[in-house]
Amino acid sequence: MIIAIASGKGGTGKTTVATGLAYTLARDGRRVELLDCDVEEPNAHLFVRPQSDCTEPVGVPVPRVDAEKCTNCGLCSEVCQFNAVACLPDRVVIADELCHGCGACVHFCPVQAMTETDRNIGVLESGRSTLDGVNKLHLRYGRLRIGEAMAVPLIRAVRRAAGPCDVTLIDAPPGTSCPVIAAVKGADFVLLVTEPTPFGLNDLQLAVEMVRALELPLAVVVNRSTVGDRAVWDYCRNENIDILLEIPDDRRIAEAYSRGLIAAEVLPQYAQTFRDLYLGIRDS
Ligand code: SF4
Ligand code: SF4
Helix, strand or coil: CEEEEECCCCCCCHHHHHHHHHHHHHHCCCCEEEEECCCCCCCHHHHHCEEEEEEEEEEEEEEEECCCCCCCCCHHHHHCCCCCEEECCCCEEECCCCCCCCCHHHHHCCCCCEEEEEEEEEEEEEEEECCCCCCCEEEEEEEECCCCCCHHHHHHHHHHCCCCCCEEEEECCCCCCHHHHHHHCCCCEEEEEECCCHHHHHHHHHHHHHHHHCCCCEEEEEECCCCCCCHHHHHHHHCCCCEEEEECCCHHHHHHHHCCCCHHHHCCHHHHHHHHHHHHHHHC
């Protein structure tokens, strides 16, 4: 089963839920693949403490022009949907940062003046958790190069890297744009983590729209459920969305998080909470 954990905005407790589920399910003997797809700011490794077994560079193909062959016809600029090619009077200029590596310009060049070369965008890291009593938890995560805008190909590489397992957990990037869609697409279930505040509700509504557009089943986790107002509950009731877990504003969870510890690791009562959450997802 592939479960994506997402949220409309950052800082809602997505990683707390993803690592809590991963730790609990692996402790119970399941083979778990945790994919941290928040490639701009991966942090699951700080909690899972993996022993690295692989680091691979990830690149995207970008075109290069052979000036000897180019007739300056301008077709490559016309077919590029991302404005990454400019045909100047005397040469063709490619803006690598804008190029999505779709290959259209290379394909349509009438004189085969274009070839592709790989541009590095980051690295894919893999490793097995070294947490006590957890030997079936494998973490994969991407680290996007600083200043790099092309997160989606790296997220796809993290998704592709998942090995055989009982449960795949995807820690998606925050927001509702292309990187999130790349992370959650193809999941069996999406868990949206939110907070009971006006901002939390607004971002939850956007996230629900995105997940519904992808036609994926979803449910909500309310983090810091003992603060704020009840608007999130009203919204979920009106939209027929299940709230599968409410995590109270527990200072001990925040302390564990700040020390790089998984809540279920140091507060055993939360292990049962995450076990129940998984059963709730399976029964949804
Ligand atoms: S399509 Fe090919 S020949 Fe035409 S401008 Fe681009 S690189 Fe040159
Ligand atoms: S590979 Fe695609 S995105 Fe990149 S320059 Fe060519 S047409 Fe544009």
